[in-house]
Amino acid sequence: MLKKTFKKLVGLIIVVLLIGCSSSQQKLPEETPEKVVERFFKLLGEGGPSSLTEARKMVSDKYYHPTEENFKKWVDQYPSSTEIKNLQSKIIKDKRDEKIAQVTLEYSVPSDFGGTYTAKSSMNLILDHKSNSWKIDFTAETLPEETYKKEGGG
Amino acid sequence: MNKKYLLLIFVLAFAAFVVSPDLASAIKTGGADRDWHEVQDELNDAPLDDYMIMYNAGGVDGAAAVIGLPSMRTYRHIKVGNDLHEPVFGGSNAGNNNGTPDGKWLYVTDKGVNTLGVINLQTGVMERVIAFPFPFGIHHCNMAPNGKYMFCTGELSGKVLKLELATGRSQVIDVPPAPSAPDYGDVDRHGDYFMAGNYYHSTTMVFSQNPFKFIKEIPVGKNPHDHHFTPDDRWLFVMDKLSATVSIINRKELKVQKVVPTGAGPLHSVIDRKGKYDYQSNFVSDSLTKIDVQKMKVVDEFPIHYRVGHIALAIDDKFVFALNKFSTGLFSPTGVVYPVNHEMVDADETSNSYGKTLKIIPVDGEPHNAKVLFSSIIYRWETGEGEKLFSKNLPNTGAAWEQTAGHDALNPTHHYSYKYVPRDTEKPGVRVAADGVKEVHIRGFSYGYAPRFVRVNKGDKVRIIFTNIDKAAGLTKNPDVTMGFLIHGPYGAKTHIVSPRGISAMTEFVADIAGEYEFYCQHFCGPLHLEMRGTFFVDDAKAGKQASLGSGDYDRASRHEGLLEGGGDYQVEGGNRNSGADLSGPEHNTKGI
Numbered sequence: 001m002l003k004k005t006f007k008k009l010v011g012l013i014i015v016v017l018l019i020g021c022s023s024s025q026q027k028l029p030e031e032t033p034e035k036v037v038e039r040f041f042k043l044l045g046e047g048g049p050s051s052l053t054e055a056r057k058m059v060s061d062k063y064y065h066p067t068e069e070n071f072k073k074w075v076d077q078y079p080s081s082t083e084i085k086n087l088q089s090k091i092i093k094d095k096r097d098e099k100i101a102q103v104t105l106e107y108s109v110p111s112d113f114g115g116t117y118t119a120k121s122s123m124n125l126i127l128d129h130k131s132n133s134w135k136i137d138f139t140a141e142t143l144p145e146e147t148y149k150k151e152g153g154g
Numbered sequence: 155m156n157k158k159y160l161l162l163i164f165v166l167a168f169a170a171f172v173v174s175p176d177l178a179s180a181i182k183t184g185g186a187d188r189d190w191h192e193v194q195d196e197l198n199d200a201p202l203d204d205y206m207i208m209y210n211a212g213g214v215d216g217a218a219a220v221i222g223l224p225s226m227r228t229y230r231h232i233k234v235g236n237d238l239h240e241p242v243f244g245g246s247n248a249g250n251n252n253g254t255p256d257g258k259w260l261y262v263t264d265k266g267v268n269t270l271g272v273i274n275l276q277t278g279v280m281e282r283v284i285a286f287p288f289p290f291g292i293h294h295c296n297m298a299p300n301g302k303y304m305f306c307t308g309e310l311s312g313k314v315l316k317l318e319l320a321t322g323r324s325q326v327i328d329v330p331p332a333p334s335a336p337d338y339g340d341v342d343r344h345g346d347y348f349m350a351g352n353y354y355h356s357t358t359m360v361f362s363q364n365p366f367k368f369i370k371e372i373p374v375g376k377n378p379h380d381h382h383f384t385p386d387d388r389w390l391f392v393m394d395k396l397s398a399t400v401s402i403i404n405r406k407e408l409k410v411q412k413v414v415p416t417g418a419g420p421l422h423s424v425i426d427r428k429g430k431y432d433y434q435s436n437f438v439s440d441s442l443t444k445i446d447v448q449k450m451k452v453v454d455e456f457p458i459h460y461r462v463g464h465i466a467l468a469i470d471d472k473f474v475f476a477l478n479k480f481s482t483g484l485f486s487p488t489g490v491v492y493p494v495n496h497e498m499v500d501a502d503e504t505s506n507s508y509g510k511t512l513k514i515i516p517v518d519g520e521p522h523n524a525k526v527l528f529s530s531i532i533y534r535w536e537t538g539e540g541e542k543l544f545s546k547n548l549p550n551t552g553a554a555w556e557q558t559a560g561h562d563a564l565n566p567t568h569h570y571s572y573k574y575v576p577r578d579t580e581k582p583g584v585r586v587a588a589d590g591v592k593e594v595h596i597r598g599f600s601y602g603y604a605p606r607f608v609r610v611n612k613g614d615k616v617r618i619i620f621t622n623i624d625k626a627a628g629l630t631k632n633p634d635v636t637m638g639f640l641i642h643g644p645y646g647a648k649t650h651i652v653s654p655r656g657i658s659a660m661t662e663f664v665a666d667i668a669g670e671y672e673f674y675c676q677h678f679c680g681p682l683h684l685e686m687r688g689t690f691f692v693d694d695a696k697a698g699k700q701a702s703l704g705s706g707d708y709d710r711a712s713r714h715e716g717l718l719e720g721g722g723d724y725q726v727e728g729g730n731r732n733s734g735a736d737l738s739g740p741e742h743n744t745k746g747i
Contacts, residue, residue: 041576064655069487074654077574084576107576112662113591113615121576139656140577145623148582148597148604 029133033101033125034087036134041084044075060126060135063142071138083108083116089125094142101125101134202227206468207529208475209273210496211238211262214638214652214676215519216566218262218273223468223526226498226513232273234280235566235717236266236646237676239522240294242304244275244319246746247297248343249385251424252469256301257531261319263292263306266646266676267717269726270295270304270317271566276533280564283718284322285729288708290315291642291672296341296348298363298744303737305348305363307336310642310672310687311703314339314350314359316366316737322728323735325366329359337684338380338422342387342405345745349390349403351378353685358392358401360408365738372408374401380422384429384447391432391445393420395681400434402450412450417443419681422523424467424474426501433474433501435465437681442476442499456499456509459484463678466524467501473512474501477521479678485516494521494678520678564718572651572661578619584608591615591662597623598637598653598675601682608688611695612668612707620651621658624679638677641690644711645671652677668694669706 031039036058043055049072056071066074089103104122111117124142125134137143204222207229212219216238217231243252244259260273268290272282286292291310295317298304304317308326312334315326329336329352336359339350347369348361357371358378375394382391383405390403398418404411417436425432425447432445442465444454456474464477476497485493493516500507580595582604587593592614597604598621610616622637639651639659648663675686691701699705712729 066654067487070654074574074657077572077659079573082575105576109573109575109660111589111591111617112571113589115589117587117589117591117617117660119575119587119619120579122579123577139654140623141625141656143577143623145597148623149599149602 027132028091029127031133033089033103033134036125036136037087037103037105037123038084040136041082044078045080045082047076047080058136059138060128062126062128062135063137064139066138079109081110095144099127100137100142101127205529206470206526207532208466208496208524208526209241209260210466210477210517210524211241211522212518213238213520213522213678214650216264216266217518218260218271219518220278221496221515221517221524222529224473224498224512226496226515228515228517230278231518232278232280233566234262234271234273235264235269235283236650237264237640238271238519239263239265239292241523241525242295242297243525243527245297245301246299247301247341248299248746250427250469250471251382251467252525252527253297255525255527255531257527260525261295261297261304263295265291265293265309265674266640266642266650267714268292268643268646268712269714269717270306270728275527275531280566283564283566283714283726284317284319285712285714285726286315286317287324287326287728287730287733288643288711289313289670289703289706290326293336294338294350296339298341299343299345299746300744303363303742303744305339305341305350305361307339307350309335309337310674312336314348314361315733316348316363316742317728318735318737318742321732323732323737324728325735325737326733327361327366327368329368337378340381340383340390341744342383342390343385343746344387345743346387347405349381349383351381351392353377353379353395358390358403363744364742366742367738370408372403372410374403374410375399375413379420382423382425382432384425384432385427386429388429389447391423391425393423393434395419395421398436400432400445414445414450414452416445416452417441417455421462422464424465426467426471428471433465433467435462435476437461437463437479442474454509456511458497458499458511459495459514462497464521464523466496466526469526469528472500472502472505474499475524477517477524479520481516484514493517494519496521496524566718571648572620572659574653575619575658575660577656578621578658580619584610587617591617592665593617593619596620596639596688598639598686599624600635600680601675601686603639603673603686603688606688607691608673609691609693609701610665611693612665613696614665614692615662616665617660617662618649618651619658619660620653622653622655624655635679636677637679638675639673640676641671641673643669643671644714645690647717649673650676665692667707667711668692668699668701669708669711670701670703 043051086106108116108118124137206223208221210219220229240263242261243255245256246254262271270284274281289311290308293309295304295306315324333354335354360369375397377396379393379395392401400414417439419438420434423434442456446453458476461479462476463479466475498513620639641649644667653659709730714726
């Protein structure tokens with residue numbers, strides 16, 4: 001009787017382990033985080049209703065999803081000549097142990113002082129399990145910036 | 155037996171009704187059954203029978219909205235400047251909060267650039283710009299009883315001033331110790347006192363009007379906001395924002411007579427013409443409360459839509475208007491600067507719809523204060539003699555500004571010259587970029603900035619990269635709190651940034667005017683929005699001078715080069731050219747007309 005129960009227990013543990021391993025080793029999306037960011041800014045640069053609708057679909061709705069109208073008005077203020085280059089990414093985990101792709105990049109925009117202004121930026125992408133794709137964290141919900149509030153708090 | 159008990163209960167209830175004025179009052183006003191929102195039958199768009207007109211200072215919009223009442227239709231917008239706060243009618247301050255308009259002028263304070271825009275009510279265009287001196291940092295102004303002077307608060311520098319309207323001359327008084335923030339005030343009708351709150355001191359400051367001098371500070375509740383005298387000048391009502399009380403000051407004795415509990419987060423108030431009721435706007439409890447002035451207690455409360463800021467009153471006292479800061483769930487989205495709203499509440503106790511919301515309309519920018527006049531005071535334009543209504547054709551009083559013909563309408567510049575860039579990841583602070591530009595990386599959140607102090611040198615090319623890092627907005631419960639960043643004064647029009655949550659914005663300019671200039675959030679973000687401030691110092695390194703309120707190119711700043719389209723600084727009056735005046739003495743009397 002005990003042997004039978006023990007066997008069942010071992011079987012159950014194996015099943016649990018198998019499920020756990022298979023989920024933690026879920027295949028990462030085919031489109032890399034760099035490609036996603038590149039495509040996102042390309043769509044913003046193109047402008048127009050269809051491109052911006054497409055760009056909005058690339059924004060994660062895990063924490064917050066801007067309305068279509070708001071999103072279009074906001075991104076309208078990005079200069080169409082914004083250039084993105086030198087993209088690199090690494091996978092990290094956020095506070096909730098969720099996978100985040102951190103993409104660093106360089107961008108260039110026209111400067112009022114002439115020429116272009118070039119700076120570094122980074123953008124987090126959230127793994128969307130349903131579609132198995134990387135989604136843009138547009139409002140930077142996953143960036144830990146609470147320390148700045150303590151330094152400067154008003 | 156049971157019948158006896160029932161009779162007893164009935165008699166007791168009747169007695170309570172007769173004895174308790176509160177209960178009687180509650181039943182009179184509809185009590186608990188009151189439906190707060192009453193939809194009125196829509197009027198036809200034309201012809202409208204609007205017997206009143208409201209002028210609303212539109213904050214970040216830089217324009218004054220003209221709204222017909224009671225239709226609540228927006229007629230038009232008048233371009234004034236940068237970040238508008240307080241509208242004040244020319245004429246006497248007698249009457250309710252609207253004063254007694256003379257139908258000639260509407261003065262509007264511009265906190266963004268430290269000026270006063272003067273609108274000719276008859277033409278509906280801005281004809282004058284009066285600069286406040288630098289450093290000052292205007293927020294609020296009140297009209298003197300005789301309509302010749304205004305008393306104004308320099309929230310961003312800790313000063314107050316008396317302004318002579320005909321000449322633009324001003325006399326400034328410092329209000330130490332720092333930090334000091336004179337804010338909302340009121341001028342009594344007798345021409346004796348100007349009293350204003352100081353939110354850093356938690357006091358009401360008392361000044362005499364003539365001679366213009368500081369008298370004393372009266373401790374009131376925490377973080378005092380709006381101040382209003384009753385029309386008979388007997389009492390001054392002070393909204394204690396963080397104490398949820400109203401401090402009532404006895405004007406004669408200059409001391410607090412009574413502290414009355416009211417709604418949560420009382421910000422502003424209006425008092426009717428007879429001085430019978432004071433209505434307060436309560437930001438946190440989303441309501442307007444009504445204090446019986448004689449009884450000194452709350453006698454009614456009207457729920458309103460959401461997050462009321464200022465409150466306005468019809469000139470005939472029949473309606474109160476909640477000027478709400480958020481419109482959650484009301485209108486279609488409009489992007490970065492979302493619509494705020496005005497909510498019209500029936501204040502006529504004899505009306506069937508007393509206490510109910512009659513209309514809610516979307517309003518541009520941020521609704522700061524609004525004032526109302528009878529529309530009959532504005533002439534009909536279609537008489538064929540419209541040109542005569544410009545002030546250059548009005549009887550001349552000999553003031554210098556009236557001689558300046560050729561600019562019937564002044565066009566202010568109102569820049570939104572920033573652009574959005576990918577998220578800024580540099581640590582907050584100031585550094586020199588590869589192209590030699592001083593880069594200022596700054597974060598904004600509810601309710602502050604990091605860093606709070608920014609220092610550059612005169613002549614530096616400056617690049618501001620501002621990022622809104624709010625995740626949620628606490629009490630406001632609004633997921634989309636847009637944050638503002640504006641360096642007031644000469645850099646106001648160049649740094650008029652608004653940024654939605656998570657977004658970085660960039661603007662560039664040359665810091666060619668030395669001095670100490672406060673930056674602040676010009677886009678409403680919550681109950682401590684007003685306190686969201688920092689300081690931008692432009693040091694004159696070549697002259698070895700560190701910027702302070704005592705050291706800077708303030709004369710030049712007050713000339714406002716480039717503020718008006720197509721014009722030199724001659725179009726802007728006042729400023730430091732006319733500050734330092736002595737406006738005390740019999741010839742500077744402020745008493746009634």
